[in-house]
Amino acid sequence: MGRVYNFSAGPAVLPEEVLREAAAEMLDYQGTGMSVMEMSHRSKAYQEILDTAQKDLRELMDIPDNYKVLFLQGGASQQFAMIPMNLMKNKTADYIITGQWAKKAYQEACIYGKANAVASSTDETFSYIPDCSDLPISEDADYVYICENNTIYGTKFKTLPNTKGKTLVADVSSCFLSEPVDVTKYGVIYGGVQKNIGPAGVVIVIIREDLITEDTLPGTPTMLKYKTHADAGSLYNTPPAYGIYICGKVFQWLKRQGGLAAMKERNEEKAKILYDFLDESQLFRGTVRKEDRSLMNVPFVTGDEELDAKFVKEAKEAGFENLKGHRSVGGMRASIYNAMPKEGVVKLVEFMKEFEAKNQK
Numbered sequence: 001m002g003r004v005y006n007f008s009a010g011p012a013v014l015p016e017e018v019l020r021e022a023a024a025e026m027l028d029y030q031g032t033g034m035s036v037m038e039m040s041h042r043s044k045a046y047q048e049i050l051d052t053a054q055k056d057l058r059e060l061m062d063i064p065d066n067y068k069v070l071f072l073q074g075g076a077s078q079q080f081a082m083i084p085m086n087l088m089k090n091k092t093a094d095y096i097i098t099g100q101w102a103k104k105a106y107q108e109a110c111i112y113g114k115a116n117a118v119a120s121s122t123d124e125t126f127s128y129i130p131d132c133s134d135l136p137i138s139e140d141a142d143y144v145y146i147c148e149n150n151t152i153y154g155t156k157f158k159t160l161p162n163t164k165g166k167t168l169v170a171d172v173s174s175c176f177l178s179e180p181v182d183v184t185k186y187g188v189i190y191g192g193v194q195k196n197i198g199p200a201g202v203v204i205v206i207i208r209e210d211l212i213t214e215d216t217l218p219g220t221p222t223m224l225k226y227k228t229h230a231d232a233g234s235l236y237n238t239p240p241a242y243g244i245y246i247c248g249k250v251f252q253w254l255k256r257q258g259g260l261a262a263m264k265e266r267n268e269e270k271a272k273i274l275y276d277f278l279d280e281s282q283l284f285r286g287t288v289r290k291e292d293r294s295l296m297n298v299p300f301v302t303g304d305e306e307l308d309a310k311f312v313k314e315a316k317e318a319g320f321e322n323l324k325g326h327r328s329v330g331g332m333r334a335s336i337y338n339a340m341p342k343e344g345v346v347k348l349v350e351f352m353k354e355f356e357a358k359n360q361k
């Protein structure tokens with residue numbers, strides 16, 4: 001059997017080209033006679049992999065010199081604690097709750113200080129992004145926190161919140177490198193890479209230098225201080241070396257695709273195919289307010305749980321994998337990250353049309 005169309009929310013589809021390159025280098029990485037997995041992280045060959053990955057990411061995102069790029073471990077969830085431990089100087093932070101990941105980050109921050117939920121869309125099952133143009137931002141807030149793309153619910157901030165001058169911290173796990181961003185609008189941008197960049201086990205943190213200090217909350221472990229990793233160039237201890245190597249290959253693939261502006265165009269085109277169909281279908285419908293729709297995660301339902309289950313089952317048999325919605329919301333979700341080819345979306349929509357014709361309500 002060949003490769004399927006994998007609509008998983010994460011770990012998710014990777015560019016086939018990247019997987020082939022990695023396979024070709026598996027036993028002997030560029031004449032070193034060993035796999036990247038077997039190599040010292042202090043070796044010249046590995047340092048080059050790390051340096052190139054960082055350089056390419058900086059170029060792709062146009063990251064200014066006063067920001068550090070850290071390749072860390074612990075997934076996005078580790079950052080839920082690391083952010084307050086490092087940034088909560090006044091022990092106050094404002095959180096915008098647009099889904100489960102934002103809520104988890106908020107709950108974690110409550111352990112360390114006063115976290116305020118200044119806006120939320122929980123009243124309508126997180127199907128929209130609240131108006132964040134004039135929030136009651138706390139006078140002494142150390143930062144304002146958002147989850148920019150809500151993987152489970154399929155919403156995305158199209159406009160960043162008005163933080164009234166406070167530092168913006170954003171979890172971009174599921175929209176990382178999907179479109180150009182203005183890094184200068186953020187204090188911290190971070191994401192687990194297993195959604196749109198690479199293998200699980202790596203989290204990338206892009207952080208403005210003035211936020212990296214010794215002044216962390218008492219008891220912060222050495223490994224959870226940004227300064228530790230910034231000072232050591234992400235080599236304080238053994239990094240997730242193989243994962244970073246794959247991320248580096250994905251960065252190069254993105255550059256070959258034309259960079260983030262080109263990715264945005266492709267992602268918009270792909271998402272439009274699916275959303276246009278959802279808008280005209282008599283059977284399927286999208287669950288998110290139109291203006292807040294994510295380009296990456298597209299949840300939809302038939303309105304009938306049995307029919308949803310039948311769709312997921314038949315889709316799987318036809319080679320469309322992982323279309324089941326998150327266990328907390330049900331229905332379906334198609335994650336159409338950078339590496340999902342347009343053809344995959346076109347074929348999915350064809351399949352949905354056939355399913356609709358056979359299952360008219």
Ligand SMILES: *Cc1c(COP(=O)(O)O)cnc(C)c1O
Pocket residue numbers: 010074075076077078101147149150151171172173174192195
């Ligand atoms: C998947 C996801 C997480 C959790 O990532 P882990 O690496 O499993 O901790 C956090 N935030 C968002 C937006 C996600 O999509």
